[in-house]
Amino acid sequence: MYHGVALARCLLAAALLILLAPARAQQPQLAGLDPEAAPAPVGDVTLMVENAPQQGRLLDVGLVVFDPGIPADESTHSRQGIFPEIRKAEAQYIPVLLRNALQNANAWGVVRVLPDEQHSAELLVTGRILHSDGRYLALQLHVTDASGRLWLDRAYLDEAGDGDYPVGSLQDPYADLYRRVANDLLDLRRELTERQIQSIRQVALMRYATSLSQEAFGGYLQQDAAGLYSVTRLPAEGDPMMARVERIRNQEYLFVDTVDEQYVELYEQMAPTYNLWRQYDRERTVFQEDYEQRAQGRERYGQRGSFVAMEQTYNMYKQIKIQQQDLDEMALGFNNEVAPTVMEASGRVFRLSGTLEAQYNEWRDILRRIFALETGLPADSAG
Secondary structure: OHHHHHHHHHHHHHHHHHHHHHHHHHOOOOOOOOOOOOOOEOOOOOOOOOOOOOHHHOOOEEEEOOEOOOOOOHHHOOOOOOOHHHHHHHHHHHHHHHHHHHHHOOOOOOEEEEOOOOOOOOEEEEEEEEEEOOOEEEEEEEEEEOOOOEEEEEEEEEEOOHHHOOOOOOOOOOHHHHHHHHHHHHHHHHOOOHHHHHHHHHHHHHHHHHHHOHHHHHHHEEEOOOOOEEEOOOOOOOOHHHHHHHHHHHHHHHHHHHHHHHHHHHHHHHHHHHHHHHHHHHHHHHHHHHHHHHOOOOOOOOOOOOHHHHHHHHHHHHHHHHHHHHHHHHHHHHHHOOOOEEEEEOOEEEEEOOOHHHHHHHHHHHHHHHHHHHHOOOHHHOO
């Protein structure tokens, strides 16, 4: 009996050495972040809110699903703490949280999460996940307006503290990061005059019109040596061709709003399990750091290097793995099983299937073909 217990303890100790080795290797510097260029954590941030926004100063915002930042070399995933299916789901989940912060600021027009880039968006936000776990979140964000003007290209880092867990309803441990981004964008928007904002809107509309037909609308825009767009002239008020453009754009927005609801549904379904997984991950990391310090001479949870300490670490590890498995299955289901979308245009019903990005691109192609048929333009020039 004694030998059986001793053997079990030896096996457990050996397993812990293997399981905890990756955490020791990556913790001093965050995987995905250059230590020399890593930003400071954003700290505590209060969201700036506009109580009485002027309608003439509002811009619509498109948040493209983020680049998950998954290295091509699969052998590095475990060492960097990356679980690909979870990271892919995070790339869709995180933009929803940033969208919520922008909406709560009451300083923008319609804020949507997009499956793919839409260069005619009045303000377009793209991003890449640099690092994500229960203790740190790092994002690289790139924001431009419809004219091509760069608003920001910046890395953001936030560290979750003791008070961020457990996560309450409609809360997030990295809410300060999203508030900081929202505040930075609002500061930049406040620097613009109403005339500049109106110009961005006009360029956005004409860039969309040009995407439908270069032949009909290409002459309304010019692009300078720096790649910035400006409107040279506008169609006459009441122009029937522009009325068609706006109707087609509204039908595209209708699909985007349907997709946006699916991203919100992902957020609502994923949040409880995801936040619990992140909480256990943070606790394991903090406990491991504490254990390593005490292993150098101090005592806690039993004698130095004791079975009791290792058993507690292992129990915490098991809880993380349980949450990770549940989250991985949930993420895999969302990433692979997107329901078809049924849309109507010009009296016809279209059934779109595939990923949300594939459905979005298919719908845009359908709308371009409809526009070409209605205007008599060649189909190949309406793309």
